[in-house]
Amino acid sequence: MVSMKHLRLLGNISAAMLLVFAVACGPSLTLTDVDYAQPMESVASPDQNGNVQDIRLGISFNVTDLNVKERGEGASLPEEVRFIRSRDGYYFVTAPGFNNVYVFEVEERALDLKKVIRVSGAGLANPAFNQRSPYIQLVDGDVEYRLTKDGLAN
Amino acid sequence: MEKLTIKTVLATLLLLAVGFSGQVQAQFQSDFQIKQNFDRDHAEVLQELKTVRTTDEVDELMEKLDEMDSRYRDNASMLNRVLYPETLEMRVTNLRELAQATSSHISRLGEQGDTIVVLEERITELTADADRYQQRADSLNNQLAAMRRSRDANAAQARRLRQELEKRDEFIIKMVDSIFVAYENVDLQSLSPGERRGLALEIDAQNVLGYIESVVDNNISFLNTHTELSTQDFLKLYSVQVEFNRMWENMGYDLAQIYVAETRRGDRIGSIVEKVDEWQMLVDDAAWTTLSDAFAQNNIELAPFRNSLEFYTSLNTYVDEAIARAEEGGSDEEVERYQNFADFWFGSVKPRWQEYLVEANLMTYENFNTIDEKLADWKLQAQPTSYTMMILLGLAIVLIIILLVLWLMARGTPATESRGRTR
Numbered sequence: 194m195v196s197m198k199h200l201r202l203l204g205n206i207s208a209a210m211l212l213v214f215a216v217a218c219g220p221s222l223t224l225t226d227v228d229y230a231q232p233m234e235s236v237a238s239p240d241q242n243g244n245v246q247d248i249r250l251g252i253s254f255n256v257t258d259l260n261v262k263e264r265g266e267g268a269s270l271p272e273e274v275r276f277i278r279s280r281d282g283y284y285f286v287t288a289p290g291f292n293n294v295y296v297f298e299v300e301e302r303a304l305d306l307k308k309v310i311r312v313s314g315a316g317l318a319n320p321a322f323n324q325r326s327p328y329i330q331l332v333d334g335d336v337e338y339r340l341t342k343d344g345l346a347n
Numbered sequence: 348m349e350k351l352t353i354k355t356v357l358a359t360l361l362l363l364a365v366g367f368s369g370q371v372q373a374q375f376q377s378d379f380q381i382k383q384n385f386d387r388d389h390a391e392v393l394q395e396l397k398t399v400r401t402t403d404e405v406d407e408l409m410e411k412l413d414e415m416d417s418r419y420r421d422n423a424s425m426l427n428r429v430l431y432p433e434t435l436e437m438r439v440t441n442l443r444e445l446a447q448a449t450s451s452h453i454s455r456l457g458e459q460g461d462t463i464v465v466l467e468e469r470i471t472e473l474t475a476d477a478d479r480y481q482q483r484a485d486s487l488n489n490q491l492a493a494m495r496r497s498r499d500a501n502a503a504q505a506r507r508l509r510q511e512l513e514k515r516d517e518f519i520i521k522m523v524d525s526i527f528v529a530y531e532n533v534d535l536q537s538l539s540p541g542e543r544r545g546l547a548l549e550i551d552a553q554n555v556l557g558y559i560e561s562v563v564d565n566n567i568s569f570l571n572t573h574t575e576l577s578t579q580d581f582l583k584l585y586s587v588q589v590e591f592n593r594m595w596e597n598m599g600y601d602l603a604q605i606y607v608a609e610t611r612r613g614d615r616i617g618s619i620v621e622k623v624d625e626w627q628m629l630v631d632d633a634a635w636t637t638l639s640d641a642f643a644q645n646n647i648e649l650a651p652f653r654n655s656l657e658f659y660t661s662l663n664t665y666v667d668e669a670i671a672r673a674e675e676g677g678s679d680e681e682v683e684r685y686q687n688f689a690d691f692w693f694g695s696v697k698p699r700w701q702e703y704l705v706e707a708n709l710m711t712y713e714n715f716n717t718i719d720e721k722l723a724d725w726k727l728q729a730q731p732t733s734y735t736m737m738i739l740l741g742l743a744i745v746l747i748i749i750l751l752v753l754w755l756m757a758r759g760t761p762a763t764e765s766r767g768r769t770r
Contacts, residue, residue, distance in 0.1 A: 232429050233379055233429045236379055321379055323377065332375040
């Protein structure tokens with residue numbers, strides 16, 4: 194014989210299940226095949242506060258912390274910063290004199306460091322990014338590096 | 348031979364090394380740098396297009412464009428993306444079209460420049476002649492002034508001097524006319540303000556306006572001081588004025604275009620226009636007054652007239668009224684009136700004035716023909732009915748009566764004979 198207590202429990206379980214279904218069936222949409230590839234790198238000079246921007250692409254960020262990480266506290270800002278966005282949407286950033294290329298993931302009003310790719314021991318002389326999907330090509334004089342968000346591709 | 352072979356091999360290796368390094372260099376070129384180079388080359392060509400002066404320079408630029416096009420062709424895909432919404436092809440095509448337009452513009456300016464150079468030479472040549480005429484005119488004007496002071500001055504002398512001045516006026520009118528007819532071939536609209544100013548200065552330097560003004564001044568002065576000239580002289584002056592006006596109206600617009608930016612020169616043209624109007628008024632007044640006087644002196648009372656239309660209307664009215672009068676009955680008086688008019692018309696007006704009246708657009712040959720035809724009609728109608736005609740008319744009536752009687756008699760005879768046979 195099913196008691197009143199059991200019936201109430203059954204009712205509560207049904208309500209909870211309905212709620213779960215309702216949440217699961219809420220508005221959800223994912224667009225695919227997104228290509229974030231920036232056709233050409235941006236070259237920007239940091240202002241006195243360390244901000245760089247590309248007006249055409251509508252992006253700006255501060256490179257002070259990046260410079261500290263690369264060169265240490267008190268180091269002067271580089272004359273120019275070069276950055277490019279890969280097809281996957283990651284930003285690759287470097288500058289002349291840097292030994293590394295920094296890979297950033299886009300967050301809400303922030304760029305989150307995902308990977309540091311070491312490319313030089315004595316500092317890059319004249320680095321330049323090229324979009325070569327699925328890679329990002331870094332050239333420095335006669336040297337070429339193929340980069341992905343995870344590091345050197347070769 | 349062996350050394351040569353080693354040298355050849357070394358040279359080949361060197362070439363290969365250079366070629367390889369070049370390839371490497373090209374392989375790792377920065378897209379950003381390529382875009383910057385393209386922007387720089389594009390700006391350079393654009394700048395050069397602004398400063399080119401010859402079609403040869405434009406041709407060189409076209410070659411440079413071809414080379415630029417092929418140099419960046421391999422990077423077209425990347426450039427198309429970064430130049431969006433334009434493309435590499437659009438940029439190069441735009442530059443080519445601009446170069447072609449510049450080339451056409453330079454060619455056109457060159458043709459106009461040639462025309463202007465020829466014209467300037469012509470002006471120099473003609474103004475030398477005009478100077479010579481000017482000196483002669485000054486001397487003649489002095490003589491005229493002396494004559495005016497002298498009581499011995501007479502119309503014949505004035506006419507002689509006037510003829511001399513006329514030659515000069517005619518020359519200057521033709522000179523200015525020929526210059527401006529040629530200037531009409533230059534598209535003044537397409538000249539830059541600087542070029543127009545140059546043209547204006549050139550015309551001013553040669554003092555073309557000065558010559559034009561002197562023609563007007565001379566004529567005004569002459570008309571103001573010589574009222575004793577004949578109708579023929581005044582009609583001749585009238586035709587000169589009409590010819591001058593035609594020339595002035597043709598070139599007035601061009602002059603305004605050339606001098607548009609120069610207020611002072613604009614005033615100068617305004618002053619010449621005023622003088623031309625004064626000249627026209629004086630010659631108009633003198634011509635119609637002497638013409639009217641000439642008819643009156645020959646006992647031909649025309650209705651008053653002050654212009655060509657009124658003059659022609661007066662002539663027609665006069666002849667039409669005479670014809671209407673004669674139609675009511677010819678008479679010796681009418682014949683005499685006709686003869687008086689015909690003598691003046693065929694003896695003075697047509698042989699001496701017709702040419703100038705037509706030249707000055709005051710009358711046409713058709714107008715003269717119309718009057719001639721009416722005169723023929725007037726002559727016919729004016730004749731009085733003669734006695735011979737009356738006698739002939741009487742004889743004709745008598746003859747008709749006789750013939751009528753004979754016919755009636757002939758008709759009566761057969762009827763009588765027929766009645767006799769019946770009985």
